[in-house]
Amino acid sequence: MQYVSTRGHAATPSFSEILLGGLAPDGGLYLPAQYPQVRGAELDQWRKLSYADLAFEVLRKFATDIPEADLKALAHKTYTADVYRNTRAGEHAAEITPLRTLEEQGGKKLVLQSLSNGPTLAFKDMAMQLLGNLFEYALAKQGAELNIVGATSGDTGSAAEYAMRGKKGIRVFMLSPHKKMSAFQTAQMFSLQDPNIFNLAIEGVFDDCQDIVKAISNDLEYKAAKKIGTVNSINWARVVAQVVYYFRGYLAATTSNEQKVSFTVPSGNFGNICAGHIARMMGLPIDKLVVATNENDVLDEFFRTGIYRVRKSAETYHTSSPSMDISKASNFERFVYDLLGRDSARVKDLFHKVETAGGFDLSGQAGCDGNEFASVIQYGFASGRSTHADRLETIRFAEKTYGITVDTHTADGIKVAREHLTPGVTMIVLETALPAKFNETIREALGRDADRPAGFENIEALPQRFEVMPADAARVKAYVAQHTGL
Numbered sequence: 001m002q003y004v005s006t007r008g009h010a011a012t013p014s015f016s017e018i019l020l021g022g023l024a025p026d027g028g029l030y031l032p033a034q035y036p037q038v039r040g041a042e043l044d045q046w047r048k049l050s051y052a053d054l055a056f057e058v059l060r061k062f063a064t065d066i067p068e069a070d071l072k073a074l075a076h077k078t079y080t081a082d083v084y085r086n087t088r089a090g091e092h093a094a095e096i097t098p099l100r101t102l103e104e105q106g107g108k109k110l111v112l113q114s115l116s117n118g119p120t121l122a123f124k125d126m127a128m129q130l131l132g133n134l135f136e137y138a139l140a141k142q143g144a145e146l147n148i149v150g151a152t153s154g155d156t157g158s159a160a161e162y163a164m165r166g167k168k169g170i171r172v173f174m175l176s177p178h179k180k181m182s183a184f185q186t187a188q189m190f191s192l193q194d195p196n197i198f199n200l201a202i203e204g205v206f207d208d209c210q211d212i213v214k215a216i217s218n219d220l221e222y223k224a225a226k227k228i229g230t231v232n233s234i235n236w237a238r239v240v241a242q243v244v245y246y247f248r249g250y251l252a253a254t255t256s257n258e259q260k261v262s263f264t265v266p267s268g269n270f271g272n273i274c275a276g277h278i279a280r281m282m283g284l285p286i287d288k289l290v291v292a293t294n295e296n297d298v299l300d301e302f303f304r305t306g307i308y309r310v311r312k313s314a315e316t317y318h319t320s321s322p323s324m325d326i327s328k329a330s331n332f333e334r335f336v337y338d339l340l341g342r343d344s345a346r347v348k349d350l351f352h353k354v355e356t357a358g359g360f361d362l363s364g365q366a367g368c369d370g371n372e373f374a375s376v377i378q379y380g381f382a383s384g385r386s387t388h389a390d391r392l393e394t395i396r397f398a399e400k401t402y403g404i405t406v407d408t409h410t411a412d413g414i415k416v417a418r419e420h421l422t423p424g425v426t427m428i429v430l431e432t433a434l435p436a437k438f439n440e441t442i443r444e445a446l447g448r449d450a451d452r453p454a455g456f457e458n459i460e461a462l463p464q465r466f467e468v469m470p471a472d473a474a475r476v477k478a479y480v481a482q483h484t485g486l
């Protein structure tokens, strides 16, 4: 399997060649040259597999340059009941992503797929845990080392640290805004005592952290000398790992391949639902892929109108579903590439226009950039939006009607999913975090604290390890140099 850049760069690297990298050299994103197809008898066989074996079957279609025995061992090391142990009562950890029926009425069925039972209680563990093992494997083979520098406002940083902790050949330097994360998120990251994990609390806001990471990434000489890498959501291996749970959700919710299901996905950078799009392109019988956004509705706007208009900082709201607070969706280019019939020259033009003019318009109206909005429906996409008031109401509704507490992001998903129920098609809403992570809003909605999984009871009381630092790229560079010895 070879990979192509959405912007048409001539090279066609293999899976291993893009594993440790991010963007293609031309600024595009990588996609497989063609989507492997899974239908009929093969899909039926997959129905019986454990999660780890299913992950192996999906991975081997994309990572054709990794020996199959190695890939299988990596999948089995990653997807264990012990790693994904933070289940609710009634869920079986061995299922990795257990399903639960929320409501069933008049042929309409709503099901929750738990993706948040991993070490950091958010769906990012599903991919990041695999990435940690793949990175360690690839680095050991090359006799190489990697220093990951990242910025986080919460979920991504903790998922990366828990995936990379104790891994040979890898160090993580994670920048976060000093005193701006929730107490729970801070404790999750800062209580790690592993010597290869470095928490840098930057005196500034999240954007300052991100600017420092960009400055380091743009200093090519430094980057090469210090062996700097990233783990952001455009990483192709992360997307592939996410494809697996769409197959799993479909197979667990159906008994025959004649049946269709839909998915509703709480979305920010479009990484999660992009994996759903890829599963659908591989032949998985998905009816609708419903994008759920919060008040930061750049994606909902596109799927309603065909106009992609990125937001300025002043128009990007801090909401109670903070992991969906985005101004532009970094994985969206992958879908647009398919929507435009893989015309990389047009993709390049459109995303250049995003930089220079703040967006593009595919609505088909006079003077716009194209009419492909009319084809969006063929790809199954639909969308909806949810607000703080909707979240509170949905959290209360879920407690009363379903008997479970859901987090704020999942509440956005449930709210939008219920607007898209169709008789005869099971709707699966993806649970992207557990409520303990966003306790402030649970208290506001329910007047009590969210339950915490075993082992997290006193996490705020654990000793914390972090370094406070001014928002100064030079200081961060010096710190990294000192602690890598490079």
Ligand SMILES: *Cc1c(COP(=O)(O)O)cnc(C)c1O
Pocket (backbone or CB within 6 Å): 122, 123, 124, 155, 156, 233, 266, 267, 268, 269, 270, 271, 272, 273, 323, 324, 409, 432, 433
């Ligand atoms: C990252 C995240 C999202 C958004 O996922 P994308 O892949 O960026 O669309 C939604 N919910 C939670 C809890 C997250 O951590």
